[in-house]
Amino acid sequence: xxxxxxxxxxxxxxxxxxxxxxxxxxxxxxxxALRKGPVRYGDLRKTIPHIxxxxxxxQLRDLEEKGMIQRxxxxxxxxxxxxxxxxxxxxxxxxxxxxxxxxxxxMEVEGISH
Amino acid sequence: xxxxxxxxxxxxxxxxxxxxxxxxxxxxxxxxALRKGPVRYGDLRKTIPHIxxxxxxxQLRDLEEKGMIQRxxxxxxxxxxxxxxxxxxxxxxxxxxxxxxxxxxxMEVEGISH
DNA sequence: GCCTTTACATACTTATTTGTATGTAAAGGA
DNA sequence: TCCTTTACATACAAATAAGTATGTAAAGGC
Numbered sequence: 574x575x576x577x578x579x580x581x582x583x584x585x586x587x588x589x590x591x592x593x594x595x596x597x598x599x600x601x602x603x604x605x606a607l608r609k610g611p612v613r614y615g616d617l618r619k620t621i622p623h624i625x626x627x628x629x630x631x632q633l634r635d636l637e638e639k640g641m642i643q644r645x646x647x648x649x650x651x652x653x654x655x656x657x658x659x660x661x662x663x664x665x666x667x668x669x670x671x672x673x674x675x676x677x678x679x680m681e682v683e684g685i686s687h
Numbered sequence: 688x689x690x691x692x693x694x695x696x697x698x699x700x701x702x703x704x705x706x707x708x709x710x711x712x713x714x715x716x717x718x719x720a721l722r723k724g725p726v727r728y729g730d731l732r733k734t735i736p737h738i739x740x741x742x743x744x745x746q747l748r749d750l751e752e753k754g755m756i757q758r759x760x761x762x763x764x765x766x767x768x769x770x771x772x773x774x775x776x777x778x779x780x781x782x783x784x785x786x787x788x789x790x791x792x793x794m795e796v797e798g799i800s801h
Numbered sequence: 802g803c804c805t806t807t808a809c810a811t812a813c814t815t816a817t818t819t820g821t822a823t824g825t826a827a828a829g830g831a
Numbered sequence: 832t833c834c835t836t837t838a839c840a841t842a843c844a845a846a847t848a849a850g851t852a853t854g855t856a857a858a859g860g861c
Contacts, residue, residue, distance in 0.1 A: 588715050618838095677701045711848070713849090
Protein backbone atom coordinates (compact mmCIF):
# COMPACT_ATOMS: atom_id res chain seq x y z
CA UNK A 574 0.00 0.00 0.00
CA UNK A 575 1.47 3.34 -1.02
CA UNK A 576 -1.69 5.25 -0.05
CA UNK A 577 -1.04 8.67 1.39
CA UNK A 578 -2.63 12.09 1.65
CA UNK A 579 -1.40 15.51 0.60
CA UNK A 580 -3.29 18.78 0.98
CA UNK A 581 -6.40 16.89 2.02
CA UNK A 582 -6.51 14.54 -0.94
CA UNK A 583 -5.87 10.82 -1.13
CA UNK A 584 -3.20 9.45 -3.49
CA UNK A 585 -2.57 5.86 -4.46
CA UNK A 586 0.94 6.20 -5.92
CA UNK A 587 3.75 8.68 -6.67
CA UNK A 588 2.54 9.18 -10.23
CA UNK A 589 -0.72 10.66 -8.98
CA UNK A 590 1.21 13.06 -6.79
CA UNK A 591 3.47 14.08 -9.66
CA UNK A 592 0.44 14.81 -11.80
CA UNK A 593 -1.08 16.95 -9.04
CA UNK A 594 2.01 19.16 -9.39
CA UNK A 595 2.32 19.35 -13.18
CA UNK A 596 -0.90 17.83 -14.59
CA UNK A 597 -4.01 19.39 -16.04
CA UNK A 598 -4.28 21.54 -19.13
CA UNK A 599 -2.38 24.60 -17.93
CA UNK A 600 0.30 23.83 -15.33
CA UNK A 601 3.01 22.69 -17.75
CA UNK A 602 2.51 25.58 -20.19
CA UNK A 603 2.69 28.01 -17.26
CA UNK A 604 5.85 26.44 -15.83
CA UNK A 605 7.53 26.46 -19.23
CA ALA A 606 6.62 30.12 -19.70
CA LEU A 607 8.59 30.91 -16.53
CA ARG A 608 11.73 28.95 -17.43
CA LYS A 609 13.75 31.97 -18.56
CA GLY A 610 13.06 34.03 -15.44
CA PRO A 611 10.33 36.14 -13.80
CA VAL A 612 7.30 37.02 -15.90
CA ARG A 613 4.45 39.27 -14.93
CA TYR A 614 0.83 38.22 -14.89
CA GLY A 615 -0.22 40.11 -17.99
CA ASP A 616 2.67 38.72 -20.02
CA LEU A 617 1.77 35.18 -19.03
CA ARG A 618 -1.71 35.82 -20.39
CA LYS A 619 -0.26 37.02 -23.64
CA THR A 620 2.31 34.28 -24.13
CA ILE A 621 0.20 31.28 -23.19
CA PRO A 622 -2.25 30.68 -26.05
CA HIS A 623 -5.96 30.23 -25.23
CA ILE A 624 -5.68 30.56 -21.47
CA UNK A 625 -8.26 32.71 -19.70
CA UNK A 626 -8.04 34.72 -16.47
CA UNK A 627 -9.78 32.21 -14.29
CA UNK A 628 -7.55 29.35 -15.35
CA UNK A 629 -4.39 31.42 -15.14
CA UNK A 630 -4.95 32.85 -11.70
CA UNK A 631 -6.32 29.64 -10.17
CA GLN A 632 -3.44 27.56 -11.52
CA LEU A 633 -0.93 30.16 -10.38
CA ARG A 634 -2.43 29.95 -6.87
CA ASP A 635 -2.27 26.18 -6.95
CA LEU A 636 1.33 26.11 -8.17
CA GLU A 637 2.29 28.63 -5.50
CA GLU A 638 0.58 26.58 -2.78
CA LYS A 639 2.56 23.56 -3.93
CA GLY A 640 5.84 25.45 -3.83
CA MET A 641 6.47 25.35 -7.57
CA ILE A 642 6.41 29.11 -8.16
CA GLN A 643 6.83 32.33 -6.20
CA ARG A 644 4.95 35.63 -6.38
CA UNK A 645 6.54 39.01 -6.11
CA UNK A 646 4.23 41.98 -5.70
CA UNK A 647 5.33 45.53 -6.50
CA UNK A 648 3.36 48.22 -4.64
CA UNK A 649 2.51 50.32 -7.67
CA UNK A 650 -0.68 51.55 -9.27
CA UNK A 651 -1.79 49.85 -11.42
CA UNK A 652 -0.31 46.80 -9.68
CA UNK A 653 2.55 44.68 -10.94
CA UNK A 654 3.10 41.07 -9.98
CA UNK A 655 5.95 38.86 -11.12
CA UNK A 656 5.93 35.07 -11.06
CA UNK A 657 9.05 32.94 -10.99
CA UNK A 658 10.03 29.29 -10.55
CA UNK A 659 11.24 28.00 -7.20
CA UNK A 660 13.97 25.35 -7.06
CA UNK A 661 11.25 22.72 -7.07
CA UNK A 662 9.65 24.35 -10.08
CA UNK A 663 13.00 24.40 -11.86
CA UNK A 664 13.34 20.71 -11.14
CA UNK A 665 10.07 20.01 -12.94
CA UNK A 666 11.25 21.67 -16.15
CA UNK A 667 13.49 18.81 -17.20
CA UNK A 668 10.59 16.40 -16.84
CA UNK A 669 8.21 18.67 -18.69
CA UNK A 670 10.72 18.88 -21.55
CA UNK A 671 10.67 15.08 -21.71
CA UNK A 672 6.89 15.01 -21.82
CA UNK A 673 6.96 17.59 -24.57
CA UNK A 674 9.51 15.52 -26.49
CA UNK A 675 7.25 12.49 -26.24
CA UNK A 676 4.36 14.61 -27.53
CA UNK A 677 6.42 15.77 -30.49
CA UNK A 678 7.44 12.20 -31.19
CA UNK A 679 3.77 11.21 -31.18
CA MET A 680 2.97 13.97 -33.65
CA GLU A 681 5.64 12.59 -35.95
CA VAL A 682 4.49 8.99 -35.57
CA GLU A 683 0.86 9.93 -36.08
CA GLY A 684 1.72 12.12 -39.03
CA ILE A 685 0.39 15.29 -37.46
CA SER A 686 1.68 18.51 -39.03
CA HIS A 687 2.17 21.78 -37.25
CA UNK B 688 0.01 28.15 -33.69
CA UNK B 689 0.57 24.49 -32.98
CA UNK B 690 -3.16 23.66 -33.02
CA UNK B 691 -4.00 20.29 -34.46
CA UNK B 692 -6.56 17.52 -34.15
CA UNK B 693 -6.21 13.86 -33.33
CA UNK B 694 -9.06 11.35 -33.07
CA UNK B 695 -11.59 14.14 -33.36
CA UNK B 696 -10.20 16.30 -30.56
CA UNK B 697 -8.43 19.64 -30.70
CA UNK B 698 -4.96 20.00 -29.16
CA UNK B 699 -3.02 23.20 -28.54
CA UNK B 700 0.45 21.73 -28.01
CA UNK B 701 2.47 18.47 -27.91
CA UNK B 702 2.10 18.22 -24.14
CA UNK B 703 -1.65 17.86 -24.43
CA UNK B 704 -1.18 15.08 -26.96
CA UNK B 705 1.31 13.29 -24.73
CA UNK B 706 -1.15 13.44 -21.86
CA UNK B 707 -3.89 11.99 -24.03
CA UNK B 708 -1.65 8.93 -24.40
CA UNK B 709 -0.47 8.50 -20.82
CA UNK B 710 -2.61 10.85 -18.70
CA UNK B 711 -5.57 10.26 -16.45
CA UNK B 712 -5.67 8.18 -13.30
CA UNK B 713 -5.16 4.74 -14.82
CA UNK B 714 -3.12 4.75 -18.06
CA UNK B 715 0.32 4.92 -16.46
CA UNK B 716 -0.39 2.23 -13.86
CA UNK B 717 -1.71 -0.02 -16.64
CA UNK B 718 1.30 0.57 -18.89
CA UNK B 719 3.72 -0.11 -16.03
CA ALA B 720 1.88 -3.32 -15.20
CA LEU B 721 2.64 -4.53 -18.73
CA ARG B 722 6.34 -3.67 -18.74
CA LYS B 723 7.58 -7.19 -18.05
CA GLY B 724 5.53 -8.83 -20.80
CA PRO B 725 1.96 -9.94 -21.61
CA VAL B 726 -0.54 -9.92 -18.76
CA ARG B 727 -4.08 -11.18 -18.87
CA TYR B 728 -7.11 -9.09 -18.03
CA GLY B 729 -7.85 -10.69 -14.70
CA ASP B 730 -4.25 -10.32 -13.54
CA LEU B 731 -4.27 -6.64 -14.40
CA ARG B 732 -7.31 -6.25 -12.19
CA LYS B 733 -5.51 -7.98 -9.37
CA THR B 734 -2.19 -6.16 -9.65
CA ILE B 735 -3.48 -2.61 -10.13
CA PRO B 736 -4.82 -1.43 -6.78
CA HIS B 737 -8.29 0.15 -6.62
CA ILE B 738 -9.11 -0.09 -10.32
CA UNK B 739 -12.58 -1.28 -11.31
CA UNK B 740 -13.80 -3.12 -14.40
CA UNK B 741 -15.20 -0.11 -16.16
CA UNK B 742 -12.00 1.89 -15.81
CA UNK B 743 -9.79 -1.04 -16.72
CA UNK B 744 -11.62 -2.10 -19.85
CA UNK B 745 -12.28 1.44 -21.10
CA GLN B 746 -8.66 2.50 -20.62
CA LEU B 747 -7.44 -0.69 -22.27
CA ARG B 748 -9.64 0.09 -25.28
CA ASP B 749 -8.34 3.64 -25.40
CA LEU B 750 -4.70 2.56 -25.14
CA GLU B 751 -5.25 -0.01 -27.87
CA GLU B 752 -6.89 2.57 -30.15
CA LYS B 753 -3.87 4.80 -29.66
CA GLY B 754 -1.46 2.01 -30.51
CA MET B 755 0.11 1.76 -27.06
CA ILE B 756 -0.94 -1.83 -26.34
CA GLN B 757 -2.03 -4.93 -28.19
CA ARG B 758 -4.71 -7.51 -27.42
CA UNK B 759 -4.34 -11.20 -27.94
CA UNK B 760 -7.46 -13.31 -27.64
CA UNK B 761 -7.33 -17.07 -27.00
CA UNK B 762 -10.42 -18.93 -28.17
CA UNK B 763 -11.04 -20.84 -24.96
CA UNK B 764 -13.91 -21.15 -22.54
CA UNK B 765 -13.86 -19.26 -20.23
CA UNK B 766 -12.04 -16.73 -22.42
CA UNK B 767 -8.46 -15.63 -22.01
CA UNK B 768 -7.13 -12.30 -23.24
CA UNK B 769 -3.55 -11.07 -22.95
CA UNK B 770 -2.45 -7.48 -23.17
CA UNK B 771 1.04 -6.38 -24.11
CA UNK B 772 2.93 -3.19 -24.94
CA UNK B 773 3.57 -2.18 -28.54
CA UNK B 774 6.85 -0.50 -29.47
CA UNK B 775 5.16 2.83 -28.87
CA UNK B 776 3.96 1.65 -25.47
CA UNK B 777 7.48 0.51 -24.62
CA UNK B 778 8.74 3.95 -25.56
CA UNK B 779 6.39 5.52 -23.01
CA UNK B 780 7.79 3.44 -20.14
CA UNK B 781 10.99 5.44 -19.85
CA UNK B 782 8.99 8.63 -19.55
CA UNK B 783 6.59 7.13 -17.03
CA UNK B 784 9.55 6.05 -14.92
CA UNK B 785 10.73 9.66 -14.91
CA UNK B 786 7.30 10.87 -13.84
CA UNK B 787 7.29 8.28 -11.08
CA UNK B 788 10.76 9.40 -9.98
CA UNK B 789 9.55 12.97 -9.75
CA UNK B 790 6.57 11.81 -7.68
CA UNK B 791 8.88 9.95 -5.30
CA UNK B 792 11.08 12.99 -5.04
CA UNK B 793 8.03 15.06 -4.15
CA MET B 794 7.08 12.58 -1.46
CA GLU B 795 10.53 13.00 0.04
CA VAL B 796 10.49 16.78 -0.18
CA GLU B 797 6.99 16.98 1.25
CA GLY B 798 7.87 14.52 3.98
CA ILE B 799 5.27 11.98 2.94
CA SER B 800 5.86 8.50 4.29
CA HIS B 801 4.86 5.29 2.59
C1' DG C 802 -29.46 -28.52 -12.63
C1' DC C 803 -26.99 -24.98 -10.45
C1' DC C 804 -22.75 -22.48 -9.38
C1' DT C 805 -18.36 -20.64 -10.75
C1' DT C 806 -15.05 -18.50 -13.84
C1' DT C 807 -13.58 -14.95 -17.35
C1' DA C 808 -13.61 -10.79 -19.92
C1' DC C 809 -16.03 -7.64 -20.86
C1' DA C 810 -20.59 -4.11 -21.60
C1' DT C 811 -24.03 -0.81 -20.50
C1' DA C 812 -26.82 2.52 -17.95
C1' DC C 813 -26.50 5.71 -14.77
C1' DT C 814 -24.67 8.77 -11.11
C1' DT C 815 -21.12 11.55 -8.99
C1' DA C 816 -16.97 14.18 -8.92
C1' DT C 817 -13.60 17.00 -10.97
C1' DT C 818 -11.97 20.19 -14.33
C1' DT C 819 -12.52 23.80 -17.44
C1' DG C 820 -14.76 27.80 -19.39
C1' DT C 821 -17.88 32.18 -19.56
C1' DA C 822 -19.40 36.36 -17.95
C1' DT C 823 -18.99 39.97 -15.04
C1' DG C 824 -17.05 42.87 -11.28
C1' DT C 825 -13.39 45.56 -8.51
C1' DA C 826 -9.78 49.15 -6.79
C1' DA C 827 -6.92 52.99 -7.60
C1' DA C 828 -4.09 56.03 -10.19
C1' DG C 829 -3.01 58.42 -14.45
C1' DG C 830 -4.28 60.36 -18.94
C1' DA C 831 -7.61 62.88 -22.35
C1' DT D 832 -15.11 63.64 -15.37
C1' DC D 833 -14.74 59.59 -17.65
C1' DC D 834 -11.88 55.96 -19.71
C1' DT D 835 -8.02 52.83 -19.43
C1' DT D 836 -4.81 49.69 -17.25
C1' DT D 837 -3.58 45.75 -14.08
C1' DA D 838 -4.22 41.69 -11.46
C1' DC D 839 -7.16 39.38 -9.79
C1' DA D 840 -12.05 37.30 -7.84
C1' DT D 841 -16.59 35.18 -7.94
C1' DA D 842 -20.85 32.93 -9.52
C1' DC D 843 -22.32 29.89 -12.53
C1' DA D 844 -22.56 26.59 -16.44
C1' DA D 845 -20.60 23.12 -19.43
C1' DA D 846 -17.65 19.42 -20.34
C1' DT D 847 -14.92 15.55 -19.07
C1' DA D 848 -13.44 11.83 -16.10
C1' DA D 849 -14.34 8.43 -12.76
C1' DG D 850 -17.15 5.26 -10.11
C1' DT D 851 -21.34 2.00 -9.04
C1' DA D 852 -24.38 -1.48 -10.02
C1' DT D 853 -25.80 -4.93 -12.81
C1' DG D 854 -25.82 -8.15 -16.77
C1' DT D 855 -23.95 -11.71 -20.28
C1' DA D 856 -22.12 -16.15 -22.70
C1' DA D 857 -20.47 -20.71 -22.47
C1' DA D 858 -18.01 -24.54 -20.59
C1' DG D 859 -16.68 -27.33 -16.66
C1' DG D 860 -17.22 -28.96 -11.83
C1' DC D 861 -20.29 -30.65 -7.98
